[in-house]
Every structure is written in structure tokens, then in C-alpha cells.
Amino acid sequence: MFPNIPFDRVNWFTSGFLVITFFTAVIGTPIYFVSFGFDPVILGIFATMFAASGMSITLGYHRLFAHKAFKAKKPVKIFTLLFGAAAFEDSALDWASDHRNHHKHVDGDEDPYDISKGFFWAHMGWIFFKLYPRELNNVNDLKKDSLVMWQHKHHRLIGMLVGIALPTLIGALHNGWVGALGGFLVGGIARLVAVQHSTFLINSLCHTMGKRPYDSGTSARDHWFMAIFTFGEGYHNYHHSFQHDYRNGVKPWQLDPTKWTIWTLEKLGLVSHLRRVSDEKIVLAELREIKSQTEAQIVDNQGWKLITCSTRQEAYEKLVEISHQLTEGYHELEKAAADRIKMSRENLTYWRDQTTRAAEQITMMRHLQATSVA
């Protein structure tokens, strides 16, 4: 019936868990609220557990353990390992190993959630198949951490206790067996499904929808919409360009609650050594990307028959002029980044403005091309 599916490689335990929890959440939650009425406390358990386990994945599993974007004291490690297990996304060690492979081989065959194999594969299809035994030869640093290894051994039991038993108990204390059922169903099952799919969306939608302002050589994309569900991980093009930066939403207006939490924890003395890419390097990446787009557009226009009327000629000449300026800026920024020289705010703003100007000019040229074809 499904000749292309290698059934001998299917991981039935994980697949069963993913399917059963998904349908229990989607069908069970509305039935619960219709049968027992809307209870804000149950919703509060869901929200708190969602934030605790979701943030343990983004702040803990991802930025702390997989990328070492900062150093953390024991309370932060213990919290993120306990509540990370409650998301049922394997141990931090397994997760970090898969994720490091994703960054190293992005869009290639060895990328565990390679988007070129399709949206569903990148989203969750890859988890339906056997991943064991993982080689785990890219997480030797984490193997030295006794807390990480303790969680690696017991993550399923911890997940059951923290992710399922805890919300059930809180629900029971609030409202007897009805509360316990709500805690189990909404705070436990529906919450873990919500957290899992938020994580999955980073691997699927964040490699499909959005812009690539830093590097169009990878499928990773930036989109503000995704940042809402993923505690700030929606700025994925930036993240793939600068994976060790503790920030994903690097611009002041970008939504990144994980970054804000790390920053706050630093003020409280619970984390330290936050890694930041310099502004010069960030602007250089943006400039390099727009410069190559500008050059491609110029090549595309050379010999193009549209350079026949004055508006088009003017637009083309402006693009060439911008291209020369970008080359100049590129060398200046490259030197500043290499020599670790801090540029003035005005200078950085100037080059940022130039990239915006170039982007606008490219859009205009494309529009002229399209109307010319039409």
C-alpha cells in the first residue's frame, strides 16, 4: 500500500506516542471544556507549563546546551533539564547532537531534518524513523556534564513526572478528579503537543517562509510570525548565520523572549559569558547578502532590452552606483570586523541605510522587468 515507506526502519514507540498524544489533545481538550466548563486555572496550568517547557527547549536545549551561547549556573541547568524532559523531545544530549548535525550539514543529506526532503519530513517525519543508536560523537563537551548525563539516563521518567504527573497533581489539588483530568489532558498532553509542534515549526516553516537578510545560501529564514510561537526562534536566518549568538531576534524591535530571559538571568547572576556577534559583523553579513543580490540583478539586466526608456536607464544606473558604494562599504566593514574595530553608530546606521536603499532599488528593477515582460 505504501511501497516507499521503509517499515522496518519505523520507530513504532515514538510514532505511536506522537500520533496518540496528538489526537488525544485535539479531540480530548474540546470535549473536556464542553463537558466540565471553562476553568481559567486549567488554562493557567497549560500556559505555565507551556512557557516552562517551551523555554527549557529554546533557552536550555537549544541556546545553552546545543550552541553554548552562554554559561549557566546549576539552578538554570537543572530547571531546563527537568522541564525540557517534560517536552518529550528526547534528552538534551540527543537533541543537541541532532541539532549540531542540522547546523553542520544544513539542507544536505546528513541534516536530520533536511527541508529538501519535504515540509512534513522536516517538521516531524524524520522522528518516525529509528534514530538509535545515535553516534553522539559531536557532543563530547556535554558528556562531561554530570547533570546532562543524569538527564540523558532518566529523561523519560523525568518527563512523566514533571510533564504529566505534576500538572495532574496541581489540577487535583485545585478541583478533585475533574481538575486532575484537566491537568493531565490540557496541562500535560495538549501542552506537550503544543510545545513539540512549536519546535517542529522551526525546522519546517522557518526553513520555508520568510526573508533571508543575512545569507541566502541556506534555506533558513527570518519571520516575525514564527517568533510568536517559538519564544523568539523565528529569526532563523540570523541564527544559522551566527549560531553561537545568544540572541536570535537581534534587532531591538524583534520579539525574542528567550533572549530577554537570558539577559534577565544574567542580571540576577544566574548565567554569564553571553556571546554576542559584533554589530560590524552583522551589518557586514547584511551588506554582503544585498551586494551579491545587487550584482546578480545587474548581470540580469545587462543586455536586457528594458534599457530603452529613460526611467529604466535611470534605475539601472542607480543600481550600478549603489553596487559600487556597497563594495566600498563591504571592504570598510570587513576590515573593521577583522581588526575588531568599533565603528561609530552613525557609520553603521549609514551602511544599514545603504542596504535598505539597495533592497528598494532591486525591488524596483524587478518590478520594471516584470512590467516590461508583461
Ligand SMILES: [Zn+2]
Ligand atoms: Zn534550522
Ligand SMILES: [Zn+2]
Ligand atoms: Zn540552532
